[in-house]
Amino acid sequence: MxxxxxxxxxxxxxxxxxxxxxxxxxxxxxxxxxxxxxxxxxxxxxxxxxxxxxxxxxxxRPAGNADPVGHGRRELLMVFAAAALTLLLLGGFLAVTR
Incomplete structure (x- = not known):
């Protein structure tokens, strides 16, 4: 330096x-x-x-290539995917029961 x-x-x-x-x-x-x-x-x-x-x-230094921001994004993506799947299943259930 x-x-x-x-x-x-x-x-x-x-x-x-x-x-x-x-x-x-x-x-x-x-x-x-x-x-x-x-x-x-x-x-x-x-x-x-x-x-x-x-x-x-x-x-x-942070251990390894730890990326806490990227890890948080992956968790958020998993929550979003679970919510989307739940909505699809609920929509399918409502369509079948009508």
Whole structure:
């Protein structure tokens, strides 16, 4: 990483998210989080951003190729399919009993 490269808003958002996770884990107090998050928005370079998390351990990566969003979509698709099948069966039953 070239520490002199200019930071983007995505870079800043990623660091704020990381700081939030460290706060939730108890590594930072709310005051520390507030101070560092404020500094994120004034950071100009990737090096400035890196200095805000240098004393924190790396966050664990999600296991494997876990995709919680994709998993949620599959569950929603299954619920939709079950509802559609139920409606078809109910429509067939009503057609037969009339």
């Amino acid at each position: 070239d520490v002199e490269l200019r930071a983007s808003d995505d870079d800043r958002n990623r660091v704020v998210d990381e700081l939030h996770q460290h706060t939730a884990a108890g590594r930072l107090t709310l005051d520390e989080f507030s101070d560092r998050a404020g500094a994120v928005w004034t950071a100009r370079t990737l090096g400035d951003l890196a200095s805000l998390t240098r004393d924190l351990p790396p966050l664990p």
